[in-house]
Amino acid sequence: MQQDTDELVAWMDRHxxxxxxxxxxxxxxxxxxxDVVQEAFVGFWRFRSRVRDPVAYxxxxxxxxxxxWLRGRRRRCRREQIAAADGQPRSEAAWCCxxxxxxxxxxxxxxxxxxxxxxxxVLVLHLWGELTFAQxxxxxxxxxNTAASRYRYALASLRRQLAGNGG
Amino acid sequence: MMTEESDQLETxxxxxxPQPMSAELRGRIAGRISASARARARIxxxxxxxxxxxxxxxxxxxxxxxxPVVGPALPAGESVRIPERPAEPALxxxxxxxxxxxxxxxxxxxxxxxxxxxxxxxxxTDRDVFAAPGL
Numbered sequence: 235m236q237q238d239t240d241e242l243v244a245w246m247d248r249h250x251x252x253x254x255x256x257x258x259x260x261x262x263x264x265x266x267x268x269d270v271v272q273e274a275f276v277g278f279w280r281f282r283s284r285v286r287d288p289v290a291y292x293x294x295x296x297x298x299x300x301x302x303w304l305r306g307r308r309r310r311c312r313r314e315q316i317a318a319a320d321g322q323p324r325s326e327a328a329w330c331c332x333x334x335x336x337x338x339x340x341x342x343x344x345x346x347x348x349x350x351x352x353x354x355x356v357l358v359l360h361l362w363g364e365l366t367f368a369q370x371x372x373x374x375x376x377x378x379n380t381a382a383s384r385y386r387y388a389l390a391s392l393r394r395q396l397a398g399n400g401g
Numbered sequence: 402m403m404t405e406e407s408d409q410l411e412t413x414x415x416x417x418x419p420q421p422m423s424a425e426l427r428g429r430i431a432g433r434i435s436a437s438a439r440a441r442a443r444i445x446x447x448x449x450x451x452x453x454x455x456x457x458x459x460x461x462x463x464x465x466x467x468x469p470v471v472g473p474a475l476p477a478g479e480s481v482r483i484p485e486r487p488a489e490p491a492l493x494x495x496x497x498x499x500x501x502x503x504x505x506x507x508x509x510x511x512x513x514x515x516x517x518x519x520x521x522x523x524x525x526t527d528r529d530v531f532a533a534p535g536l
Contacts, residue, residue: 264420272433
């Protein structure tokens with residue numbers, strides 16, 4: 235039991251922050267992203283020993299849960315006739331950084347928000363989740379080369395945007 | 402040139418650290434996983450108990466319908482030879498009880514082998530006690 239708890243803590247230490255960041259690429263608000271990660275984590279924990287690559291599976295769980303959340307939210311929005319910018323990260327800080335880097339992080343966050351979702355998630359998975367392109371391919375169900383291409387496009391697009399903004 | 406710029410951008414992006422998972426979220430996840438494990442254990446226990454009950458009922462029904470299936474049945478008309486020797490009443494009673502409970506020749510032989518060296522004497526009453534139907 236103690237071993238299980240230690241293992242759980244280790245998983246949360248290692249991947250928790252990147253998982254919440256990944257969820258935020260879909261659901262926007264930090265609180266909703268945490269709800270998504272919670273549901274995904276509980277589901278992942280039960281089946282983690284039965285999958286070939288638990289790390290890729292965990293990120294896949296978060297992605298699926300976030301998409302399901304988004305579909306539910308879209309239904310709710312239609313019902314309530316609320317116009318919402320689905321899937322766009324909001325202005326809440328996604329990164330923790332010193333005051334001197336706040337402006338920079340906000341610019342990057344805004345630039346990332348303008349990327350297509352498929353590029354944004356590859357960026358998060360590779361940079362902050364530290365997944366290989368093979369693992370990202372497994373998460374997104376695309377070939378590793380496609381994942382790598384999306385990553386390159388995302389970096390190029392970010393660079394253009396940041397340069398255009400004086401970065 | 403492009404690669405260098407990409408590398409620089411990649412490096413500065415990596416320097417950004419995502420907001421850590423909050424303690425509240427960690428607690429919620431740990432609580433849910435723990436509750437889920439307890440629920441699964443309860444279901445497993447319940448299933449095992451139900452299975453045990455079903456097995457018990459099945460065995461009881463089979464035994465009631467077909468009779469005990471332990472060892473060969475004592476052939477009708479066969480008698481059991483009891484050694485006519487003096488013995489302590491308590492021991493005699495114990496032997497008589499075990500004989501009365503014995504259902505097969507093997508079991509009766511085992512009881513006799515155990516008590517015969519002790520010079521047991523069985524009265525007619527004792528014989529009635531352990532005379533099983535069919536003897």
